[in-house]
Amino acid sequence: MRILVINPNTTAAMTATIEASAVASASPGTKVTAVTPAMGPVSIESHYDEALAVPGLLAEIARAEAEGSADGYVIACFGDPGLDAARELARGPVVGIAEAAMRTAAYLGRGFSVVTTLNRTRGRAEDLAAHYGLARFCRRVRACDIGVLALEEPGARETVLAECRRAVVEDGSDAVVLGCAGMAELCKEISAEIGVPVVDGVAAATRTVETLVALGLRTGDRGEFARPPAKPYTGLLRDFQVGSPIIS
Amino acid sequence: MRILVINPNTTAAMTATIEASAVASASPGTKVTAVTPAMGPVSIESHYDEALAVPGLLAEIARAEAEGSADGYVIACFGDPGLDAARELARGPVVGIAEAAMRTAAYLGRGFSVVTTLNRTRGRAEDLAAHYGLARFCRRVRACDIGVLALEEPGARETVLAECRRAVVEDGSDAVVLGCAGMAELCKEISAEIGVPVVDGVAAATRTVETLVALGLRTGDRGEFARPPAKPYTGLLRDFQVGSPIIS
Amino acid sequence: MRILVINPNTTAAMTATIEASAVASASPGTKVTAVTPAMGPVSIESHYDEALAVPGLLAEIARAEAEGSADGYVIACFGDPGLDAARELARGPVVGIAEAAMRTAAYLGRGFSVVTTLNRTRGRAEDLAAHYGLARFCRRVRACDIGVLALEEPGARETVLAECRRAVVEDGSDAVVLGCAGMAELCKEISAEIGVPVVDGVAAATRTVETLVALGLRTGDRGEFARPPAKPYTGLLRDFQVGSPIIS
Amino acid sequence: MRILVINPNTTAAMTATIEASAVASASPGTKVTAVTPAMGPVSIESHYDEALAVPGLLAEIARAEAEGSADGYVIACFGDPGLDAARELARGPVVGIAEAAMRTAAYLGRGFSVVTTLNRTRGRAEDLAAHYGLARFCRRVRACDIGVLALEEPGARETVLAECRRAVVEDGSDAVVLGCAGMAELCKEISAEIGVPVVDGVAAATRTVETLVALGLRTGDRGEFARPPAKPYTGLLRDFQVGSPIIS
Amino acid sequence: MRILVINPNTTAAMTATIEASAVASASPGTKVTAVTPAMGPVSIESHYDEALAVPGLLAEIARAEAEGSADGYVIACFGDPGLDAARELARGPVVGIAEAAMRTAAYLGRGFSVVTTLNRTRGRAEDLAAHYGLARFCRRVRACDIGVLALEEPGARETVLAECRRAVVEDGSDAVVLGCAGMAELCKEISAEIGVPVVDGVAAATRTVETLVALGLRTGDRGEFARPPAKPYTGLLRDFQVGSPIIS
Amino acid sequence: MRILVINPNTTAAMTATIEASAVASASPGTKVTAVTPAMGPVSIESHYDEALAVPGLLAEIARAEAEGSADGYVIACFGDPGLDAARELARGPVVGIAEAAMRTAAYLGRGFSVVTTLNRTRGRAEDLAAHYGLARFCRRVRACDIGVLALEEPGARETVLAECRRAVVEDGSDAVVLGCAGMAELCKEISAEIGVPVVDGVAAATRTVETLVALGLRTGDRGEFARPPAKPYTGLLRDFQVGSPIIS
Structure with a gap:
């Protein structure tokens, strides 16, 4: 089982701390990786920071989905940013640390x-x-x-x-x-x-994702959490269009 | 009084419909303008779309704040995307249509x-x-x-x-x-x-912003809704850093 | 647009204070009048006072309805006395200051x-x-x-x-x-x-009534808030019978 | 023990029905009387009727308090009209049928x-x-x-x-x-x-008042439910002034 | 009318205190008896004590039901232990003191x-x-x-x-x-x-049971609170089988 | 890690089904055992059954605590019977399947x-x-x-x-x-x-206990969930006294 832990801020040192906690809490046989997004704020301390952290974390989920490199995801910021959107995007379960x-x-x-x-x-x-x-x-x-x-x-x-x-x-x-x-x-x-x-929360969320994956449970996708419909995106965010290279 | 109505999606025809409703509902003497963001989805029909609509709408608020061109704001999507973040950014009141x-x-x-x-x-x-x-x-x-x-x-x-x-x-x-x-x-x-x-909701929110501005009421900014702290932003979103040209 | 603000107590000096606040908050073009009821307590400081303030305030609404002299109403006591009854009686919207x-x-x-x-x-x-x-x-x-x-x-x-x-x-x-x-x-x-x-609350309620009237919104009257059925009233309150001269 | 059941509407036939139910439910030794107010609507079928039923029922409580003729009260209309006000006025407990x-x-x-x-x-x-x-x-x-x-x-x-x-x-x-x-x-x-x-509800409320009186329990009167402060009342309702002959 | 008050702990002195309060609060003509269970803890001061107090109190209810010796029941511990189970077992009403x-x-x-x-x-x-x-x-x-x-x-x-x-x-x-x-x-x-x-609570519950019995009210038994289905019970608790001598 | 799953009813065939599900859901390295209590009902289909299932399940927890044979517990009945009491008794975490x-x-x-x-x-x-x-x-x-x-x-x-x-x-x-x-x-x-x-629920609870044990988390025991005070128990339940051979 492979779990991807996304640190929604862009501070790599904090990603390392998070990864250590996630790895330490996982069961033997579970491969846990933490990742730092390619865009966004260095820390999340306001609603503004939180909103701007979401594109970067969604891009990481989309990348892992495209690669097929993760069975489940942890969002490692206590505001649980982008959780509902991430659940639409991911095939596997997504859990926020809060x-x-x-x-x-x-x-x-x-x-x-x-x-x-x-x-x-x-x-x-x-x-x-x-x-x-x-x-x-x-x-x-x-x-x-x-x-x-x-x-x-x-x-x-x-x-x-x-x-x-x-x-x-x-x-x-x-x-x-x-x-x-x-x-x-x-x-x-x-x-x-x-x-x-x-x-x-990092440890708790990592184990929770493990549990969901082990039990074959993922977000129900027949209604609200079905994959987002593909449609044009423009401007700076044009690559976030579902179906584009980064959100394949 | 100048009210800026932001259509969080990028479909200009819909911005026109929204502007018509907002203008029709405003009091004489209130100048209402609707704007289409420079980035984001053409419509908002998922949590994913909603999350990706937020940067574009925050940029519009930041621009208006920099210009001093608006006394209050309406977010014209029924999911009220980015409302808390917008309240941190704007000096005047911000109201969602939902x-x-x-x-x-x-x-x-x-x-x-x-x-x-x-x-x-x-x-x-x-x-x-x-x-x-x-x-x-x-x-x-x-x-x-x-x-x-x-x-x-x-x-x-x-x-x-x-x-x-x-x-x-x-x-x-x-x-x-x-x-x-x-x-x-x-x-x-x-x-x-x-x-x-x-x-x-467009009419209701436009009149509500009018009321708040007329009564001298804006978001309380001594705690949670104080202006976001300035800090580095990276990657595609680097210009969203508070203090940058677009978020001055 | 004409808004009637009812001070549910019988202290005229307080009606004047209330009227000043209401007038100051209204848009240009809105005529705001405050009125003191002809019966009831000089101030409202108990559930008892509040209950006895209601007939006087309903009489003022009924009078204005009979005259066709108001498009909407404010009930200017923080207990919102008689609000539901007033909504049954008035064709236009009624808003309490609380x-x-x-x-x-x-x-x-x-x-x-x-x-x-x-x-x-x-x-x-x-x-x-x-x-x-x-x-x-x-x-x-x-x-x-x-x-x-x-x-x-x-x-x-x-x-x-x-x-x-x-x-x-x-x-x-x-x-x-x-x-x-x-x-x-x-x-x-x-x-x-x-x-x-x-x-x-006086300013907030005055502007809210303005908004409702401007948007063509009034209490839904197909169910609970339909006009009260006419029926005999007796004793001191006989003139409160719906259809009587004072509740025409 | 003497319990006064007040039918808040003015239809004596209904008072008789209510009295029969209340009497039938009371314990031996409890004297239950039902009373019809001297003013108000013949039936309560709207918020308006309910509001106008309150003065008449409060007058009955005040009369019984002045006479010392009741140890507790039932308000016998399913809207529990005037309940909080009645609790301020009565020394004994007051219970609504709803x-x-x-x-x-x-x-x-x-x-x-x-x-x-x-x-x-x-x-x-x-x-x-x-x-x-x-x-x-x-x-x-x-x-x-x-x-x-x-x-x-x-x-x-x-x-x-x-x-x-x-x-x-x-x-x-x-x-x-x-x-x-x-x-x-x-x-x-x-x-x-x-x-x-x-x-x-008539039976339930009668027995509940009996219980409260038997256990020496009445509304706590050190705060919100203390006796209403005396003050001038004017117009049609002038006699409702606390301290007047009818609200002694 | 006969009310059985069950002290769910096994301290007879406390049963006596409880009985005194219950008797003092009952109406003339109501026979109130308090009983101490034959098994369980001497006092209830934990969830554990509370859970272990339930069999003894249910046995007392079952015994009274078998004898036909009570019209209603009070459970005299402020945690209301076993209340739902007791309601299934008793024909008459059961009330907890909390x-x-x-x-x-x-x-x-x-x-x-x-x-x-x-x-x-x-x-x-x-x-x-x-x-x-x-x-x-x-x-x-x-x-x-x-x-x-x-x-x-x-x-x-x-x-x-x-x-x-x-x-x-x-x-x-x-x-x-x-x-x-x-x-x-x-x-x-x-x-x-x-x-x-x-x-x-002892006085309040005793009077409440009296009220329910006097009004002919008992637990609705057409759904959740129907008599428990008979089935085998084993071990130390074998006699708790519905239909056994102690739970006849 | 050793998890004890208690089937609160006394039907061994159902214990086997439960054990199969619990074992299948556990991580490699976790030893899961299910147990049937020595007393109580063959199935739990009423509040009465549920109450009488509690002593037997608490005895199983007490036995495992005395033996030191379990690190955490699952209560495998959808009513979560005895959960709070079990948490007082067990050193490790206890989770109900509901x-x-x-x-x-x-x-x-x-x-x-x-x-x-x-x-x-x-x-x-x-x-x-x-x-x-x-x-x-x-x-x-x-x-x-x-x-x-x-x-x-x-x-x-x-x-x-x-x-x-x-x-x-x-x-x-x-x-x-x-x-x-x-x-x-x-x-x-x-x-x-x-x-x-x-x-x-059996699978979910088993994995949840695993998570809690793995993270070193157990019920907080400084207040409500501290070990129950020792005290005399009498009658059929005398052996449930804390400190007795079966509740050591």
């Missing part, structure tokens, strides 16, 4: 908290929790006010840890969800320190 | 039905109704199974009318919402025939 | 707070937010514990302002809704001081 | 249907089900299209029965709620014929 | 708080509030961190009282629900001290 | 239908969908009116298949969830015939 992390956390108790990066991204996480039916489980979305690319800087780990601790004490949460693909490597360490399960 | 149509219909009785084009787009309309808090008001989303660009063809008007009639009889709806910008010109005629109010 | 203010605020970001007068009226505002589908948008209803008729007294403005400030800081709201028609004149000033959009 | 009927039916299985009179009143019943938190339990509100005062006419009983039967077969409901005080006397008979429990 | 207490409190104002024993039981109470449609009414579930069997110890009453006081001040609740059958005897005293109505 | 099947189906499109056995079990499935936050995804729960132990009889397969087909055509569902552990072996075949993904 949906996988939050659905996984729902198995671990009555309520979880999300700990994310910038304050301004909290709204999107709350939206997704509601959209996935998890509003009752998601007790609070907390922000550390650390930029996505600053997670590696000194002090960042301590700030994230402190916020996770507050999730346990103040929210009474049974589990914590890390709200950014860039936090994947902190997962085990934080869990050990705060004494509750901590969910990394 | 949200305006559905919120307007909620003033007209206990329940409304949406009549849209292709079956596969119903899911998005249901999503939006829930997202805007209108699930209780939206009794049913009905599709005519007519493509967006086929609305002008012979027989299409009759099919839309028949579906609107069913909305009144079968759903018991007090009002009908037309679920596609391309249906704007049918609004008055259908209302006359079925005897209940029929809401065209 | 529904208009809250629906308008929903265009301005992810969440708003309501700042109202007495603590005991918070429940009604919360009820309305839920009823209009805006529970998710309405982060908190805050009270200043100032009586409706004391809003003009020294210190009141400062108290309202302080509560609005708390809405921004503590609730993280993108916008503030003023929860009393008597606060209309504070709107611009408070917005300037707290740096987020502030919505006055 | 809330009592629907909450009682919720003890009898997973779902119930409401069978009511005119089609146009269905919206109010749906509203109340949602307001009381019973949307999940209330599977459907069905109308017989019989006017409130026509329930005694030949054929009416058969029509109501047929609709109740459909509730069992089509909705799969475990219980049926009769959606009009005027249907009280049909309750036992219909239950026998359709084989599922049938709830009459 | 559902009765919470539905009763909903008649007393806009919101109530629950005050319960151990922190770990809060989740179950929140679940039940949601399940019964009362999430909007239930403002907060508070725990005293007192074990069920420690409620009689010195200081316990003060701790419960303090938590009830906080419910009024911090939650703004109109009423308080006592979240444990063992708190029944504190009800009147706490209400007197905190000045808002306090609901004891 | 929650796993429904959460898995939510990755496959906008909506799914559940196809279950007897009509009377539909209510429980609807309850669980709501409880897990999946009410919006679960379009309809359909029953075949086939007893759990009759699924192997001639004609049963055709009846299940026909109902699944209706789920696609009438409900417009993107996926179908099989609502009984006994249907596991039909999964692939039905999917092939109806052309949409079909989810078997």
